[in-house]
Amino acid sequence: MPSDDSRVCGPVYALADCNNFYASCERAFDPSLCGRPVVVLSNNDGCIVARSSEAKALGIPMGVPYHEWEPFIRRNRVCVRSSNYPLYGDMSHRVMRVLAQNVPMIEVYSVDEAFLNLSSFPSKGLTDRMRTLSNMVFRWTGIPISIGIGPTKTLAKVSNRLAKRSPDLGGVMNWLEESVPEELLGTLNVKDVWGIGSRLGRSLGSMGIHTALDLMRSDPQRMRRHFSVCVMRTVMELGGTACYPLGDSPVPRQTVVCSRTFGADVSEYAVLREAICAYTSVAAEKLRKEHLLARMVQVFLMTNPFHNDQPQYANNAVRMLPLPISHTPALIQAATDGLKEIYQGGYRYKRVGVMLAEIVPDHLVQTDLFAEENPKSKRLMQVVDGINGEWGRNTMVFAAAGIERPWKMQQRSLSRRFTTRWDELPIARV
Amino acid sequence: MVVTERWSCSENVPDLSCLLAAVPVEAGFPSPADDYVERPLDLNELMVKRPEATFFVRVKGDSMEGADLRSGDILVVDRSLEARDGQVVVAVLDGEFTVKQLHYRNGRVTLLPANRKFSPIPVTPEQDFQVWGVVTYVIHAV
Numbered sequence: 045m046p047s048d049d050s051r052v053c054g055p056v057y058a059l060a061d062c063n064n065f066y067a068s069c070e071r072a073f074d075p076s077l078c079g080r081p082v083v084v085l086s087n088n089d090g091c092i093v094a095r096s097s098e099a100k101a102l103g104i105p106m107g108v109p110y111h112e113w114e115p116f117i118r119r120n121r122v123c124v125r126s127s128n129y130p131l132y133g134d135m136s137h138r139v140m141r142v143l144a145q146n147v148p149m150i151e152v153y154s155v156d157e158a159f160l161n162l163s164s165f166p167s168k169g170l171t172d173r174m175r176t177l178s179n180m181v182f183r184w185t186g187i188p189i190s191i192g193i194g195p196t197k198t199l200a201k202v203s204n205r206l207a208k209r210s211p212d213l214g215g216v217m218n219w220l221e222e223s224v225p226e227e228l229l230g231t232l233n234v235k236d237v238w239g240i241g242s243r244l245g246r247s248l249g250s251m252g253i254h255t256a257l258d259l260m261r262s263d264p265q266r267m268r269r270h271f272s273v274c275v276m277r278t279v280m281e282l283g284g285t286a287c288y289p290l291g292d293s294p295v296p297r298q299t300v301v302c303s304r305t306f307g308a309d310v311s312e313y314a315v316l317r318e319a320i321c322a323y324t325s326v327a328a329e330k331l332r333k334e335h336l337l338a339r340m341v342q343v344f345l346m347t348n349p350f351h352n353d354q355p356q357y358a359n360n361a362v363r364m365l366p367l368p369i370s371h372t373p374a375l376i377q378a379a380t381d382g383l384k385e386i387y388q389g390g391y392r393y394k395r396v397g398v399m400l401a402e403i404v405p406d407h408l409v410q411t412d413l414f415a416e417e418n419p420k421s422k423r424l425m426q427v428v429d430g431i432n433g434e435w436g437r438n439t440m441v442f443a444a445a446g447i448e449r450p451w452k453m454q455q456r457s458l459s460r461r462f463t464t465r466w467d468e469l470p471i472a473r474v
Numbered sequence: 475m476v477v478t479e480r481w482s483c484s485e486n487v488p489d490l491s492c493l494l495a496a497v498p499v500e501a502g503f504p505s506p507a508d509d510y511v512e513r514p515l516d517l518n519e520l521m522v523k524r525p526e527a528t529f530f531v532r533v534k535g536d537s538m539e540g541a542d543l544r545s546g547d548i549l550v551v552d553r554s555l556e557a558r559d560g561q562v563v564v565a566v567l568d569g570e571f572t573v574k575q576l577h578y579r580n581g582r583v584t585l586l587p588a589n590r591k592f593s594p595i596p597v598t599p600e601q602d603f604q605v606w607g608v609v610t611y612v613i614h615a616v
Contacts, residue, residue, distance in 0.1 A: 075566040075571065075606075076569035138525075138526040139526075141525075142527075180554075183527075183553060183554065184554045185553070186553065186606075462529075463529065463530075466530075469530050469531060469532040470531050471531070471533075471534050472531050472532070472534065472571040472572060472573045473534050473570065473571065473572065474534060474535035474536070474543065474572060474574075
């Protein structure tokens with residue numbers, strides 16, 4: 045716990061968050077999209093997963109099925125893009141590098157967010173310094189960002205939200221400035237506080253805690269008894285006592301999911317099995333990258349619910365492993381075993397996927413002599429991940445994952461991979 | 475001021491794949507030249523000063539032929555540079571990319587082509603204009 049002394053010149057954190065990241069990436073290479081509403085669709089063009097501020101203002105919600113909104117989108121001349129993950133990944137990397145070059149320490153929190161540790165910077169002029177950084181990121185990469193500054197990561201997140209809400213702040217809000225009253229927390233719904241979410245938010249609501257201010261003024265010990273030590277820490281963080289250093293957060297990863305909607309409905313077991321193997325490989329790679337192990341493997345599949353005229357079927361199967369692992373072949377074995385159990389011939393499947401759960405950090409697990417996770421297989425996994433990292437995903441695949449992939453996804457409005465393919469560069473008519 | 479440095483494969487460029495000072499080593503005796511082994515030349519080092527801000531853009535059209543920018547060439551564009559008068563820039567004019575020489579005098583911007591068949595484009599305050607990045611190199615296949 046920081047002492048009173050450290051509170052005087054205690055830690056200073058910031059959250060840098062890209063504004064409408066996917067839509068901004070599309071705009072960076074297609075200036076005709078600027079000022080117009082833009083939506084980005086999920087894998088296979090299923091749902092709306094990102095909106096520009098203009099699209100938000102039109103009232104298009106997040107996560108809704110695209111086909112339900114298609115008429116509205118046409119009527120309002122909203123630009124539609126399929127998600128272009130190679131482009132977003134490269135742009136994210138650029139933004140993170142600019143940030144990392146200008147502050148002593150950063151924690152990349154997600155594809156479009158990073159926490160910065162600003163403790164070593166003089167507090168005087170910090171807001172302007174971050175404004176300069178935000179302008180620099182925009183000029184260098186074309187991606188607009190907002191920066192929220194605070195004495196804790198939770199308050200940095202709050203400030204970031206407030207910065208986005210008030211355009212006159214110029215994209216930067218500093219909680220440490222004297223002019224910022226703590227009553228501002230009263231304007232923030234408790235479910236929007238970092239680590240709370242809608243489920244905890246409802247429970248807190250039933251106790252009369254509706255806003256971030258209510259939560260800040262609640263009794264930390266009572267929160268600990270009622271909920272968890274995480275909620276208690278959130279209360280303290282809202283009050284200005286830092287509990288989470290860089291690299292730590294109240295919301296550890298609970299699951300790794302990889303699933304896709306097929307471009308064309310699939311009936312054959314062999315094709316589904318290949319898809320499941322490929323998704324399991326991707327999920328396992330993600331696990332290893334974050335130094336995690338999973339014990340539970342869930343496989344799920346479903347037919348197309350919008351085709352009422354066709355027979356409908358959806359099911360899932362769970363396999364529990366004797367020990368948490370991240371070894372791809374063993375996870376694939378569990379996943380295909382689950383698929384065998386739930387597969388029914390004669391249906392046209394639209395979506396299959398794999399979820400890895402019961403996740404623990406790999407250093408918490410004792411090695412079992414009889415487990416499949418032996419040093420040799422760990423080394424093999426490192427080699428495979430290394431090759432795929434360097435040469436692109438799918439350079440090295442497990443044979444069960446197939447090579448042809450007839451079930452690959454549908455992407456009708458895909459922009460080019462402007463920054464990662466020579467034959468897809470942006471074109472300037474001269 | 476000349477901003478673009480034209481680079482082409484045939485002009486005095488050494489074989490890039492060779493190690494500058496790599497020498498075969500005789501068994502048992504380490505060669506003193508080993509101390510001088512260097513990395514192969516990397517064009518990124520030469521042409522990409524700030525990777526985060528550098529993008530490649532392909533040229534289509536002939537309005538910049540006089541500045542050695544030909545259709546099909548790849549431009550190295552650095553977005554971190556402040557555009558100055560006389561530089562060749564990738565600009566956005568009314569929602570479209572273009573490449574021209576920036577002429578900036580008395581608060582007025584004109585985009586200059588490098589081909590007599592085209593006329594200069596005066597940018598009016600009503601137009602949506604923005605410099606997207608400064609062209610630093612042209613990659614041109616011979």
